[in-house]
Amino acid sequence: MQLTVALGQIALVLGDREANLATVRQIAARAEMVGADLLVLPELWGTGYMLEQAHTLSDPLGKGLFEEVAILAARHHLAIIGSLLERDGKQVYNTATLYDAQGKRLHSYRKTHLIGLMQEDQYLGAGQQAEIFDTAWGKSACAICYDLRFPELFRRYALAGAGVIIIPAEWPTVRIEHWRTLLRARAIENQAVVIACNRVGSDRANQFGGHSVVIDPWGNVLVEGDDQSGLLTASVDLDSVAKARDFLPVFRDRRVDLY
Numbered sequence: 001m002q003l004t005v006a007l008g009q010i011a012l013v014l015g016d017r018e019a020n021l022a023t024v025r026q027i028a029a030r031a032e033m034v035g036a037d038l039l040v041l042p043e044l045w046g047t048g049y050m051l052e053q054a055h056t057l058s059d060p061l062g063k064g065l066f067e068e069v070a071i072l073a074a075r076h077h078l079a080i081i082g083s084l085l086e087r088d089g090k091q092v093y094n095t096a097t098l099y100d101a102q103g104k105r106l107h108s109y110r111k112t113h114l115i116g117l118m119q120e121d122q123y124l125g126a127g128q129q130a131e132i133f134d135t136a137w138g139k140s141a142c143a144i145c146y147d148l149r150f151p152e153l154f155r156r157y158a159l160a161g162a163g164v165i166i167i168p169a170e171w172p173t174v175r176i177e178h179w180r181t182l183l184r185a186r187a188i189e190n191q192a193v194v195i196a197c198n199r200v201g202s203d204r205a206n207q208f209g210g211h212s213v214v215i216d217p218w219g220n221v222l223v224e225g226d227d228q229s230g231l232l233t234a235s236v237d238l239d240s241v242a243k244a245r246d247f248l249p250v251f252r253d254r255r256v257d258l259y
């Protein structure tokens with residue numbers, strides 16, 4: 001089975017939900033035109049890192065910007081995933097949601113590793129769940145930006161059967177080589193398709209580096225952006241996951257008696 005992925009590598013306007021939604025509406029229309037099955041958006045695409053206003057800039061699941069994504073998914077007949085500020089009572093989370101091509105929410109994931117370097121831990125709650133989910137293209141999982149530095153999360157997903165791991169991000173230019181290296185490592189070590197969308201542009205503190213990618217289970221980069229905004233597309237062979245895992249059975253060969 002082939003999956004056509006579109007990566008919406010966009011610049012964001014800090015705290016301006018309407019402007020960012022307008023950009024995403026255009027990107028979703030373009031993703032439909034290129035025949036994408038799945039559109040991936042960056043982390044916190046609605047607001048960027050304006051965390052001191054997280055409460056007022058957030059929405060409960062299913063409302064506000066979450067509802068707008070559901071509408072776009074159904075309108076353009078494609079699945080959409082990206083993260084937004086989610087309000088649940090007094091707490092706010094950095095939450096990635098996957099909507100299917102009918103606009104139904106299939107999964108939500110609250111970022112589990114909050115990055116102190118960007119004050120996330122001061123303003124947001126940490127997710128307490130890391131589960132895989134079923135999609136039209138098979139078992140998949142989600143991680144958000146800083147989560148990429150924690151291989152245990154990805155191994156958990158792979159052992160649970162996920163063959164596709166999707167990562168929305170706001171990764172700064174200054175550490176972009178970590179991003180590129182770790183993404184390939186997560187794909188190779190877990191024999192998984194890794195789909196990662198990073199923003200571009202800048203905010204008060206950082207320049208963001210783009211280099212959104214789709215990587216196959218052998219670590220081949222199927223498409224990679226530069227540091228400019230744009231829509232990137234790739235078609236990925238999902239059968240390659242089972243083939244790689246059969247050919248080189250590293251999960252079987254782990255020494256769980258030692259570690």
Ligand SMILES: O=C(O)CCC(=O)C(=O)O
Nearest residue numbers: 115145146170171172175
């Ligand atoms: O780990 C990094 O270097 C960047 C992570 C990050 O920017 C984030 O989680 O938002």
